[in-house]
Amino acid sequence: MVEGGSSRKMRAWRGPGGEEEARGYLQARLVVLSKVMFWNFVVLMVFLAVLYTVYADFRPADGRPGLAPRNNEIVYAISGGGLLVLAILWRGFLVRRELSMRQLEAIDAFYSIGTGVIFGTAGALTPDLRSSAYICLIYACLMVLLRASVVPSTSKRTALISVITCLPMTVATLVIGFKQDIPAGAYVGGGALICTMAILLATVGSSILYGLRRQVTAAMQLGQYTLDGKIGKGGNGAVYRARHAMLRRPTAVKLMLPDRIDVETLDRFEREVQHMSQLTHPNTVAVFDYGRSPDGVFYYAMEY
Incomplete structure (x- = not known):
């Protein structure tokens, strides 16, 4: 059961199905989100490793050997650490324990913050790979949309968490933008536009899905x-x-x-x-x- 000191806003987005039912539903959805995120990140890391191996003899314009960026080992270490934390939260807590509503909301927020920080850091550490920031940005935006479609959340909460997720990526494009051979304003502006569209789509989609679930739950209530x-x-x-x-x-x-x-x-x-x-x-x-x-x-x- 959720603690008695939970805020009015938290109580409001649980819907009419009861606190325990809402808690159980949120935990089940976070299990689904964890599973999808984990295997998506595994596939991404394996794909990049294969890509860098296949094109190890490639010589880009700057003359460095291979397609992999210079700080690739650091990026992989950070990504691997994030993947380990995700696996622990997923298999060690969400699957095996009954967590409170506040703990579930904290994990939900942590996933989004962690996604933004890791992709933002990866983009900032690899400016020599021109497309790195935009690749990381697009992947982070996909995670924003994934969360909106899987996790029950009000539009306000979704908007806030989506902004937090995209903020590190915006900072990364700002840092990298001045190191590219295109105008920094165009580089940063394009990234900001992609983030804004992802946040708007996630917010609207989450609002619709959350509202539909409330209607279905209310329809199943009879006194x-x-x-x-x-x-x-x-x-x-x-x-x-x-x-x-x-x-x-x-x-x-x-x-x-x-x-x-x-x-x-x-x-x-x-x-x-x-x-x-x-x-x-x-x-x-x-x-x-x-x-x-x-x-x-x-x-x-x-x-x-």
């Missing part, structure tokens, strides 16, 4: 009950497996189908629940609740 899945469908209603928000006991909820509501059907539905509630045989189910939701859906909850 104090959360509907988990349909069990069956009868003549005048559908039965869902459900959980009570406070009691956490397994429950079955029968809803009157909206397209079947008329005076006769409503009367039959009401008689059904009344008769069921009066049964005392051990082979019958107990009725827990009966009522109507704020949006007019009639239901009754029973033992499952």
